[in-house]
Amino acid sequence: MSRILITGSSKGLGRATALELARRGHEVIATARKVETLADLPVAQRLSLDVTSEASVRRAVEQAGRVDVLINNAAEIAVAPLESIPFEEVRNLYDINVFGALRMIQAVTPAMRERRAGTVVNISSVVGRVSLPLTGVYSSTKWALEALSESLRLELGHFGVRVVLVEPGEIGTGALDAPRAYFGENDPYLPLKAERQFRPREKMTPPETIARTIADAVEAPEQRFRWPAGADAEALLALRAKLDDPAFDTALRSAIKLQW
Template sequence: MPSVLITGASKGIGRATAAEFAARGYRVIATARDPRTLDDLDVAERLRLDVTDQGSVDAAVAAAGEVDVLVSNAGVIFLGAVEASPVAEIERLYAQNTAGAIRVAQAVLPQMRERKSGRLLFVSSLVGRIVLSGNAAYAATKWALEALAEALAIETGPFGIHTTLLEPGSVSSGALDAPLTYRLPDDPYPALAADSLDRSSALSVEEVARAIADAAALDEPPLRLPIGEAATALLAARKAAPDDVPFVPGA
């Protein structure tokens, strides 16, 4: 029975992913900063894991035992124009979304290298490849994660370890229902990502969870995997767009 360790399993995508892997017969190690939030999940292990705390990560990975698949999902978000975004808050996002994701990957890699097998699945985002107004800080953490994960794929591929970045578009996870938002006085930047998103086509957390579990089962998984029609179309358009044309705001 393969085992999967999931970070940020207390709610949203992480919680749905834990349930999906359990339904498929995996030994699921669900983790969260407060493991009491996992009490009603039908999984093999419920562990405390704070991705920003090295001691917490080391203790959780030691308690988890063999980990065949890592689903790195824990993350936070805020909205704000770049000028309005407190640098300390940007650093907080990097600490969790980027450094935290790599911290957990580093912790499971030694055993995967020794076995010469393993899967690293990073929950990135459509905005890991594009940027929306008011969402630059979150997007930047995902762009950075994508660079680090791509390097991991190159470095650990010879050890039989597969790395995949999952890139969903808008997800009805509740994260943007009432997001932390920063604005300047007499705000000159009124348009924020949450204001302009079309949520009518948002993916459910269960749809994203199924895509993550499907990716874990692929023999030759891609490095990047868009999730949902909107993400697939937007990323294809971004790839096709030339980089050497003048930038026209609002175009």
């Protein structure tokens, strides 16, 4: 079985993934900023890790020892129009969602390269392929992660290291119940915000379902790169692949009931 380090394991998808991989017999190294939030996880190792801190990343990787699989899961989301989202929030999202993943990659993959074995799993999103209004910055971080992963796949593949992208749709973790949002009292985008309400959690894909896809991707013998996860992600990406831009725009507006 593999030793698997997962970032952002304290809740939601990261926790579900840790549980699923531990259930399958893997040695899971669960990490979170506050290590006490991992106390009840039945895993091989629990470590404090802040992906925005190079010192924290370096310390956690040293404590983890050999890592066969890195799962870059830590991420945050914010909702706002692009014309007014604070740049402090833009920097925060990139620091966690993109730079955090890259910090982990730079810390873990040299040993994989030397062993000529290992797997990097980057948790992207369907919005890493299909951007939606009011989550443009979050989407852009996932598009960036997709670009990094495509390059990394070619760079590390030469040394026998796999790179995998998992692309979930909406996940019922609670993260979308009340995301950070930036709107003024008389914001002209408030009508769009009203249209872009997220579905109730119970109508989203359960995190356990996405966790099973992640675990399948880790264990898969084939060199498959992209793994859409959830029925909504599979349907949306299938439409994106077969329709031109005007036709897809019409289909997307219909799917998310957007009149804007």
